[in-house]
Amino acid sequence: MTDNDIYTNDGTITIKNERAIRSKTGNWKACPFILGNECCERLAYYGMSTNLVNYLSDRLNQGSVRASTNVSNWSGTCYATPLLGAFLADAYLGRYWTIASFSIIYFFGMALLTLSASLKELQPFCDADSCHPSSTLTAITFVALYMIALGTGGIKPCVSSFGADQFDETDVKERKRKSSFFNWFYLSINIGALFASSVLVWIQMNVGWGWGFGVPAVAMAIAVVFFFSGSPLYRIQKPSGSPFVRLCQVVIASFRKFNVKVPKDKSLLFETTDAESQIVGCRKLEHTEKLRFFDKAAVETDSDSGKSKNNPWKLCTITQPSTAK
Structure with a gap:
């Protein structure tokens, strides 16, 4: 067997910075970890964001207009930060380390948001008319939200491309498998979004915001575990510079x-x-x-x-x- 039969031909390496062996890395062996990460991350994102206007309006007493404005600003930030994440991945960190580092930031943001909605010391005083949150609760909530916005900026532009990196474009069989990967990838996104937009919204409105944000936080923790568990199997493209x-x-x-x-x-x-x-x-x-x-x-x-x-x-x-x- 030649080197072309043993190793990948697209320049990918392993987490140990060694040339990727075709039979031991990538392909469908690595993809379940990436798909699991994406499903749980999307569940966490939509589970937290779908009902966010109600949370800011109800618990932080911001009113519908102000709450909608703040959520729109936050959502816009979530779609702007991928520009930073994509640049860092392509130029300096590579997709693996970008996803890994930003996922951790994402999780801490989710954990902080859950604590802000759960700790009794931070809960707003509510009377018959409205709730009156402290400035500390408001500050912690927005710090958590923008940590999440930063975290999603490193994941959103990189995960699908990282999945594609697991298939050697120079190999005819692997090139065909790549198309199937994207079908499963978008299915995993929709599964996470479906659960978040139905079950988690019901939990938030009927059980409580602590549980409503806690479940997405746990989902994000599982997403991080999924991603790191597949590390020995991943094929990694080196960053190409700015x-x-x-x-x-x-x-x-x-x-x-x-x-x-x-x-x-x-x-x-x-x-x-x-x-x-x-x-x-x-x-x-x-x-x-x-x-x-x-x-x-x-x-x-x-x-x-x-x-x-x-x-x-x-x-x-x-x-x-x-x-x-």
Whole structure:
């Protein structure tokens, strides 16, 4: 058997930073842990957020308008933080460590929210007309909510891609299995959301907010356990560095060669000679005819020899942002 039969060919490694062995890692052996993590995380998120307006209105005495505004602001933050999570995963941490670290932040946020709704010392004084929360309770609640918003920002953009990393794109059989993974992935999301929007809402309205937030917190704890349990089986893509730095390299290299003419034959543009991209974990991109000015960054000149050939601020491959377009 050759190395191509034993190891994956897409550059993935194991948690021990060793080259991933095809028969021992990834595929459906690793996916149940990822699917379990996603199902429990979505259950926790929707279980906590679906009825959040009622909680802020009822227990924190914010009124419907103010509560709705605060929930909208929080929800918007939940959809903005994935930009940070995706950047950190791609550039520096990798998907595994991004999911792992942000999941822990997420859990502590859920635990703090549960404590704020459960501890007798923090409960608001309620009369016949309304409840009167302390400033401490309000502060703890919003700290917890925005910890959750930060936590979901590291999970949301990475989990589906991390699942896809478990299948080697260069292998025909594994490429077909990847499509099935996404079917199961979205099924797990909907199972979690269904349970949260029905059973957990009923618990919150009929049993109490402590239990209503406690169950999602436990679900998030299970999600963390699920994810770490599969660590020995995961295939991990190395982070590829900051895309913003690569973009700047292309722009600067293009302007340095402002007077250089781009050849009509795209094969004359600079690119690595092997099958892999110069960017770790990425495949080569197809060249297009748009924004041809930035192709100047990939034009080799007489000065691009020796050390300059390894200097991306002077000579870029077609794979880099704006060169491949």
